Amino acid sequence: MPGTPEPRLRAWAYLSRVVEGPSWPLNELIRLIGPEEAARAIRAGDLPPALDRPTRARRDIDVSAEDLATVHKLGGRLVTPDDEDWPHFRFLACRHETARNDSECAPPVVLWALGDHRIADITGFAYAIVGTRAPSSYGEHITSEIAFELSQRGSTVISGAAYGVDGCAHRAAIGADGTTVAVLAGGIDCPYPSGHTRLIADIARSGMVLSEYPPGTRPARFRFLARNRLVAALSDAVVITEAGARSGARNTAKWARIYHKPVVAMPGPVTSAASVGCNQMIRTGEATLVTSASEIITTTGAGARTTCPSVQEQADSRCTDGLSAEQLRIFDALPLRGANSVTGISADVGVSEDAARRALTMLELHGHATQDERGWRRRRNSSSQAGLG
Amino acid sequence: MPGTPEPRLRAWAYLSRVVEGPSWPLNELIRLIGPEEAARAIRAGDLPPALDRPTRARRDIDVSAEDLATVHKLGGRLVTPDDEDWPHFRFLACRHETARNDSECAPPVVLWALGDHRIADITGFAYAIVGTRAPSSYGEHITSEIAFELSQRGSTVISGAAYGVDGCAHRAAIGADGTTVAVLAGGIDCPYPSGHTRLIADIARSGMVLSEYPPGTRPARFRFLARNRLVAALSDAVVITEAGARSGARNTAKWARIYHKPVVAMPGPVTSAASVGCNQMIRTGEATLVTSASEIITTTGAGARTTCPSVQEQADSRCTDGLSAEQLRIFDALPLRGANSVTGISADVGVSEDAARRALTMLELHGHATQDERGWRRRRNSSSQAGLG
Structure with a gap:
């Protein structure tokens, strides 16, 4: 991200500094109105009490351009939920199974990153x-x-x-x-x-x-x-x-x-x-x-x-290549152990149950998902069993 | 046991040599007709096939008097199911939960013992x-x-x-x-x-x-x-x-x-x-x-x-002193962990369900047994919790 950072990225950078640590209310606000609008609301103090107080101390500090420049100079970048490789699903279990107002376990607003990997x-x-x-x-x-x-x-x-x-x-x-x-x-x-x-x-x-x-x-x-x-x-x-x-x-x-x-x-x-x-x-x-x-x-x-054969064969490809964005999100949300229901998966991923069912059927056809009486789970490649132990 | 051993003890000694290792059929025979009659039947070859074959090789060897003399000379003794301290209950779980004809887990016929303890x-x-x-x-x-x-x-x-x-x-x-x-x-x-x-x-x-x-x-x-x-x-x-x-x-x-x-x-x-x-x-x-x-x-x-207070206070007494023989057998048969039903306990101990129920009630009154929805178990002395850890 050379040159002047786009406003949306600056908004993300601003948001990552305005609240200390994990915050469900901030995540919710961003989810509802987007990062730029969220940043504007915080700057204006136009907020519900759950966010007004924690943002009061820092809402006037906007060093987002400097932060982005600092990280850029180090060869790093700002990874945000806008990026396709944002690890949404890695926080899902918490989101749905602990009290929503326990901010301790909220996903990060952004991740500041050094290193050339997705x-x-x-x-x-x-x-x-x-x-x-x-x-x-x-x-x-x-x-x-x-x-x-x-x-x-x-x-x-x-x-x-x-x-x-x-x-x-x-x-x-x-x-x-x-x-x-x-x-x-x-x-x-x-x-x-x-x-x-x-x-x-x-x-x-x-x-x-x-x-x-x-x-x-x-x-x-x-x-x-x-x-x-x-x-x-x-x-x-x-x-x-x-x-x-x-x-x-x-x-x-x-x-x-x-x-x-x-x-x-x-x-x-x-x-x-x-x-x-x-x-x-x-x-x-x-x-x-x-x-x-x-x-x-x-x-x-x-x-x-x-254990993923296509990775063994070709470093840049993944065994889930060819899946649609929605299928990939549902694949990512599938548990490796245990199982999840269609209702649970659709809630986790934020798609309709019909859409989840369609995607799961495609994932099953391609050997990425499997189901039993308990529900759906990710299918481990058969070679993963043979290669280990 | 000085002097000439009584015939019943000699019968036990004979029986302990006539079959190699644990044997449910032999235990059953003794339980049904007593040790002397069992010894007589084996000597006479008057046996069901399950016992006829394994006893054939040794039925004519009767060195019971010599065996008892040898052990007596060492200061030892022969402990049998006739003795009040025979550890019946220690084999109960096996008796009722594995195939009866798997002799591997049968109780011993007798125990030859050195040492001055019950x-x-x-x-x-x-x-x-x-x-x-x-x-x-x-x-x-x-x-x-x-x-x-x-x-x-x-x-x-x-x-x-x-x-x-x-x-x-x-x-x-x-x-x-x-x-x-x-x-x-x-x-x-x-x-x-x-x-x-x-x-x-x-x-x-x-x-x-x-x-x-x-x-x-x-x-x-x-x-x-x-x-x-x-x-x-x-x-x-x-x-x-x-x-x-x-x-x-x-x-x-x-x-x-x-x-x-x-x-x-x-x-x-x-x-x-x-x-x-x-x-x-x-x-x-x-x-x-x-x-x-x-x-x-x-x-x-x-x-x-x-952890048993009466033992702490007085070496010769046990905290189950005062129980009847039947209550004591039922106490001994109670699991320390898990639980057993009245039916299970009555089968283990060999008393009617009514008798088991009466004894359990007495044991509960005296603080030796407790029950929950799963059934009955031995009650650990409350002092055992405080004194440890």
């Missing part, structure tokens, strides 16, 4: 790998092994660029020539922790660095928690390799449950403080015990990119 | 601790810790006297001045492995050494498997501290499931071959992950002896 491409088969900031040598070893192997199998490794497990996971993914995504708790121009400045630059080069916060935003405790929600939402499953009793990984796992993503954890010695969190989550059923990349794939059902 | 006393709060014969130092450490702590809390530690985890568990129990039971796969006069001769003698001195096989019987592979069933049946729960992929502990866990005893396992590093079995059993749900003695107790619901 978000949809790199989150197709993505694992969050998270854990303690102070791993044991065992934790470093298994994190690196798992991240390396999942990367080699074509999956994206998503983490938070923190010290410890996060860093091990990103580094191993890069070492495997894989794709890795760092989701930051501050602006993408503010690498954090500073000791990982070079690592974050490496991630941006081969993968992606994402943040819902505009440039210049410093990380803060509540932003780390909001960031964990993005890590969980953008992933197909969360893998906790080593976590102590009070690890932030537990927070990421909480988000995974809200977004209906499977959570798996690797056990460790009962004598190791660094494994207390993992063992406890397995014990309570919050996470399923896994011991290898194969087990992670079979347990989570999230698959690996190489 | 079986009922030492199996009231008993944990089987089993695992690999070749533990890592981690496995040795956690086995010893767990066995020591469970012993200190008044529980009995039951194992198989094998090298590795079994030996660690017995030794730690002895070290804690606790009670430990070794169940052998051969005669109690044939300590096995021979390197554990002294350990087995120590176990007999402070705890008990049990076997369903008459004196002189050498261990064999099928006897180890039958022995594992006794370890599981005599315990309230099975704890697997460290087990490789093909550990016999898995066999003990199978028996625990058949006898409806909880199975718990301690996780280990995914990089350790010695923990593959434990991790896998946790992963598949065959065992619940535990990391400490407290967690074992809360997870299995098997409690610890010190």
